Amino acid sequence: MLIDRFLRGRGEDAFRALYRAHTPALYALAMHLTGGDQSEAEDLVQESWVRALTALRTFRAQSALRSWLCGVLVNVRRGRMRTDWRIVDAPDVEPIVETNSAEDAIDLERAIGTLPEGARDVYVLHDVHGYTHREIAELLGIVEGTSKSQLNRARFLLRSALP
Amino acid sequence: MTNLPREMQPDSALEERVVSTLVAAGLVRRRRMWPAWVAAAAAVIVLAVGVTMFRPKQMLVQGKTYVVLLYEDSTYRPAPAGHDAERVAVLSRWADSLATVGEFERAGRLVGPGPLGGLFIVRAADAAGAARIAASCPFRRWGGHIEVKRFDP
Numbered sequence: 655m656l657i658d659r660f661l662r663g664r665g666e667d668a669f670r671a672l673y674r675a676h677t678p679a680l681y682a683l684a685m686h687l688t689g690g691d692q693s694e695a696e697d698l699v700q701e702s703w704v705r706a707l708t709a710l711r712t713f714r715a716q717s718a719l720r721s722w723l724c725g726v727l728v729n730v731r732r733g734r735m736r737t738d739w740r741i742v743d744a745p746d747v748e749p750i751v752e753t754n755s756a757e758d759a760i761d762l763e764r765a766i767g768t769l770p771e772g773a774r775d776v777y778v779l780h781d782v783h784g785y786t787h788r789e790i791a792e793l794l795g796i797v798e799g800t801s802k803s804q805l806n807r808a809r810f811l812l813r814s815a816l817p
Numbered sequence: 818m819t820n821l822p823r824e825m826q827p828d829s830a831l832e833e834r835v836v837s838t839l840v841a842a843g844l845v846r847r848r849r850m851w852p853a854w855v856a857a858a859a860a861v862i863v864l865a866v867g868v869t870m871f872r873p874k875q876m877l878v879q880g881k882t883y884v885v886l887l888y889e890d891s892t893y894r895p896a897p898a899g900h901d902a903e904r905v906a907v908l909s910r911w912a913d914s915l916a917t918v919g920e921f922e923r924a925g926r927l928v929g930p931g932p933l934g935g936l937f938i939v940r941a942a943d944a945a946g947a948a949r950i951a952a953s954c955p956f957r958r959w960g961g962h963i964e965v966k967r968f969d970p
Contacts, residue, residue, distance in 0.1 A: 662930040664891070666836060666848040673832060678824035685825055696827060700835050707844040708891070763821065782821050 657719055661710070673703070676720055679783075680727050686778040687731050689767015702727040724783065725793035728775050732794075765815040769808050776801050777808035843894045843960055877940045878919040883947035884968040885954060889934035893961035907955045908935075915939060920950060934961070938968060 656675055660668040680702060684695035706713075706726045713722050766774060775794060779785040780801070785793070787801040794801070839845040889895070896904050908924070915921035915937075922938040937954070941947040944967070951965045 663846065664844065665846050666840070669836065669839065669845045670832065673835060677832070678826055681827040681831075682822050682825040686821060692828075696831050696834075699827065699831065700838060703835050704838060704842060704844065707839060708842075710891075783823055 657713075669707075676723055679720055680723055683724055683727055683778065683783060684731070686763065686766060686782055687728070687774060690763050691767075698727055698731055701730050705730055721785070721789060721793065724779070724785075728779065728793060729795075732771065732775065761816060762812070765812050768815060769811055772800075773804045773808035773811065776804040777812070780805050781809075844891055846895055847898065876919045877922065878942070880940050880942040880946065882922065882968045882970055883939050883941055883944075883950075884966050885937040885939055885947070885951045886933060886964040886966065887935045887937075887954070887956045887961060888932045888964065889961045890932045893932070893934075894959050896959075904959070911953070911955050912937065915950065932961075 656668070656672045660672050662668070677699060680699050681695060684698040684702075685692070688694040688698065702723065706723055709726070713719065766777065769777060776790055779790050779793070780787070787798045787805075790796075790801045791798045836845065840847045905926075912921050912924055920940050922940060924935070924937040926935045927933050935956075939947060939950050941950055944965070947965050947967075951963050954963060956963060
């Protein structure tokens with residue numbers, strides 16, 4: 655595995671292989687979390703790799719490396735922003751319908767960028783990257799109920815924002 | 818699920834930026850591509866230093882033998898390309914200073930995977946003396962960490 659190869663000597667070539675395997679997913683996540691801010695997304699990816707390699711000893715092989723890296727990125731992002739983790743009582747809200755055109759995708763991405771941080775993190779992880787509430791709870795250090803309520807809140811706000 | 822992309826390619830310059838940052842932080846080792854003559858010269862230097870470092874024991878102090886282990890872990894800052902020999906020379910001078918007071922037995926570099934980069938076998942009256950020797954090792958300037966263990970030959 656790439657991670658084992660890297661851990662054997664922490665060499666540059668081994669790291670580059672690791673970087674190329676996982677950065678496209680990290681960068682997509684960063685772009686979604688920043689509402690499409692390329693410069694902010696690049697900074698997030700860079701800081702996440704620094705944090706990840708510093709904390710690599712805490713990574714447990716039984717969890718997927720990519721999920722763990724995405725969790726690092728989300729937490730780097732949260733560390734930079736004032737987080738908003740109020741639990742809201744919102745009715746269950748259906749997922750946003752699939753985007754059919756490039757314009758729809760841009761509208762959705764912009765709207766995601768306007769969400770409160772807590773709701774945005776959960777929305778992007780759940781509805782864009784396919785994480786379960788249990789996985790999100792573990793990644794973000796919250797309980798599953800909070801993840802569910804933040805997702806409902808995000809969907810509700812997006813429905814109001816989208817045409 | 819929305820169908821926004823789950824993977825996106827960032828600008829290729831980001832990879833170089835990330836690698837440079839990680840190398841500077843000591844988290845990744847820079848790839849070295851030395852010309853053959855540099856490698857040959859380095860081998861001669863290492864051999865010359867090795868002769869000094871692997872000298873037989875002489876007039877050792879009374880006490881016990883300890884092994885001082887040098888770990889090049891994630892905090893270790895490798896020498897800039899082409900400067901490895903300088904570090905070996907610094908360590909060799911330190912070994913010389915120990916040898917003059919009968920505290921040095923042997924030393925060597927460990928080759929292969931893993932963070933353990935080298936070791937010194939030293940003589941000291943007790944564990945506190947061995948710790949004092951380890952604390953004076955110039956390896957500490959470059960990060961990493963040092964372990965001292967009693968060595969029972």
